Amino acid sequence: MQAFGLYTHIRANRIRSGFLIAGLFLLVYVMVFAGALIVEAFAYDEPPLGVMLARAFNDLVASFPWATIAALVWLFIAYQFNRGLIALATGAHAVTRQEEPKLYQLLENLCISRGLTMPRLYIMESPVLNAFASGMNEKQYTVTVTRGLMEALDDQELEAVLAHELTHIRNGDVRLMVVAVVIAGVISFFGELLFRGLTRMSFGSARPRMPRSSSNGDRKGGGGAAFAAILIALALIALSWLLSQVIRFALSRSREYLADAGAVELTKNPDAMISALLKIEGRGELPSAPSAVMEMCIDNPRSGFTDLFATHPSIASRVDRLVRFGGGRMPELPPAPPAGPADGGTDANSEPQAGPWGTAVPDNASQQPAPGQTSSQSQGSIPRGPWGPLFPPGGGR
Template sequence: MQAFGLYTHIRANRIRSGFLIVGLFLLVYVMVFAGALLAEALTGDAPLDVLLRMALNDLIAAAPWATAGALVWLFIAYHFNRALIAATVGAHPVTRQQEPKLYTLLENLCIARGLAMPRLYIVESPVLNAFATGLNDKQYSVTVTRGLLEALDDAEMEAVLAHELTHIRNGDVRLMVIAGVVAGIVSFVGEFVFRGLTRMSFGAPRRRYSTEGRRGGSGGGAFAAVLIALALVAVAWLLSQVIRFALSRSREYLADAGAVELTKNPDAMIAALLKIDGRGELPSAPSSVMEMCIDNPRSGFTDLFATHPSIAARVDRLVQYAGGRLPAPTPAPTTPQGPWDPPSDAGQPGPWGPHPASS
C-alpha cells in the first residue's frame, strides 16, 4: 500500500502492523508444516499425496503448540522489546541530572508536539546515530550515541530528536518493532527445524506406506516431499527477512519533514544529516535495529534493497521543499607568514633586480 501524505502514512502503518501480526502466525504454520513434511519424508517412503496428508495431520496436532509458542514470543517482545534492544547495542538510560541539556531538548520537543516523554538512552560509542523504539506510550524510548552528542550542536541535536519523535508519532517505530519480531520468530522456527533434522538418524530403516497410508505398498514420493518442504522453509525465511523491503522508505522523508515542522529549522536538519552520513555503523546492532536508525549504512546489494533513502536524496528534498540551505564550504586554512619567512616574491626579478631573500 502506497502512502501519500502524513495521515495516510499513519493509517497505512496501522494496517501493515495488523497484517504483520497475521502473517507471523501464517509463516509459523508454514514452517511447522514444512518440518512435519521433512520428518515424514525422511523416516518413511510413500506417494507424495500420502506424505502431504500425514504432514497436514501433524500440523493440526502441533498447531496449538505452535500458536502458544508464537503468543509467548509476542508477549516477551511486547513487554521487553526496549530492554532487549538496549542490551543488544549496549545502551543505558540517562536522567535529567545526568544529561540535563539533552533531556531538556527532548522534553521541550515533547511538550511542543503533545507527546508523552519517552525514556532517554545513550550508547557509549563514537559513531553518529540515533533511533527510537517501543510499542506504546509507556515503552517508547529515544537512543543516541555519545559520538552524536559530541559532534552535533544544540540545534542539530534538536533536529535529530524531533526526527525520532516524528517516527513515534507516525507509527513507524511500532511497525519496525513488529517486523523485527516476525523475522526473529520465523528465523528461530526455521533453525529449530533444521537442527531437528540434523539430529535425525538417516541410516535407520525407512518405513513404506501404501496409498492408504498403511505399511507396505509402493512409495516414491519422499524425494519430492523433501524438495517441497525445503522450498517452503526457504520461502518462509526469505519472506520474513525481506518484509522490511515492503516498508515504505517515505517514512524517512516524512520524519525529516516532521522535524523541520517542529523545529522550524531545516538548516539544522541538513547539517545533522551531513555530519551523520557514513558515520552511523553500529557494529553490535542487528539489522532490525539498524533499520530503526536515522541512517542505515547497510544498504544491501543495490539501492533497491536499502531501508533508507540516501542522505543526499534526503538533503535534496529538504532544500527543494523545506527551504533548507546547504552549509557553506569551509575555506582551506592558510599559513600566515612570519617575520622569518621569505617573502612570496623572493628571488623574482623586479625593476631594480631580484628581490632579496630573508636571511
C-alpha cells in the same frame, strides 16, 4: 512531502504495514507446514507425494493453535523485556535532567509542543553518530543517542534528530518494528531447528525409506516422493526466511522518509535535519549492536549488496526529498583555499595550480595583455564576465 499530505502518507503507510505484519504471521504457518511435510517424508508407510502434502496440511490445521500461542508468547516476552534487552545489548544507560540538562530540555520541549508523554532518555558512551527509539508502550518508550552524536551536532541539529526519533514513537513505528523483528526471529529460529532436525534424521537411523517392491513387481511411490517432499519443505523454509527479511527491511525503509518529514514538521527547520543527516552519514556503525537494533537507528550503514537488503534509504535520497518537498536547502560548501601564497597574492614564479577540471587560471589572467597587444587594447571598455568578454571586440550588441 508537503505538510498537508503528511498524515495521509502516515495513515496509508500504517495500512500497508498492517498487511506486511499479517504476511509475517502467515510465514510462521508456512514454516509449520514445512516442518510437518518433513515429518511426513520420514514416515514409514511410504505414501505418494499428494498424500504427504494432504497429511502435512492436516498437521498444520491441528497445530495452528499451538503455533499461534508460541508466537504470542514470544511477543509477550519481547513486550515485557525489550527495553532491558536493548540496553543490555548496546550498553546504553538512562540519564536524568540533572545529568544532561540540554539534551533533556530539547526532548522535553518537543514533547510539550505536541502533547506527548516524555520518553526515557538513554545515552550510549560511543564516539559514533547515531540514535534510535524503542519501546512497546508509553511506559517503555525510550530515545537513545550516542555521546559522539551529542558532541558532533549543534543544538538545532540535535533537536532535529530527537524530533525524528519522537516521530517514530508518535507514528507507532517502534512498536511495529519490535513486532516485526520478533516474528522474523521466530521464523529464523524455527527454520534453523528444522534444518538441524533434518540433518540429524538424514544421518541417523530414521531415513526416508526407499520404495519397496510389491508382489506383482510394482513399486509404491515412497522414496522419490519423500525426496520431493523434503525439497519442497526446504524451498518453503528458504523462501519464508527470505521474505521475512525483505518485509523487515521494507518496514524500516518506508518509515525513515516519514520520520524525516515529521521532524521537519516538529522543528520547522528542514535545514537542520539535512545537515544532521550529512554529518551522520557513514559514521553510525555500532559494532556491538545487533542487526535488529541497527534497523531502528536513524542511519544503518550495514546495507546489503543490493537495495533489496538495505534497511534504510540512502542519505542522499533522504536529503533530496527534504530539499524537494520539505523546503530545505543543501548546505553551502566551504570556500576553496586561495591558489597563491598565504596573503592571497599570486606568485609570479610559481606554476599554475591544477584544479579539478585542468589547470587553474590565475585571478589576474584576464588583465594580462596577449602577445603583441597592449593592455589598453586587450581591456579597453569591453565588459567582462566570469567566463570572458561579454561582447567580442568589434562586435555589436
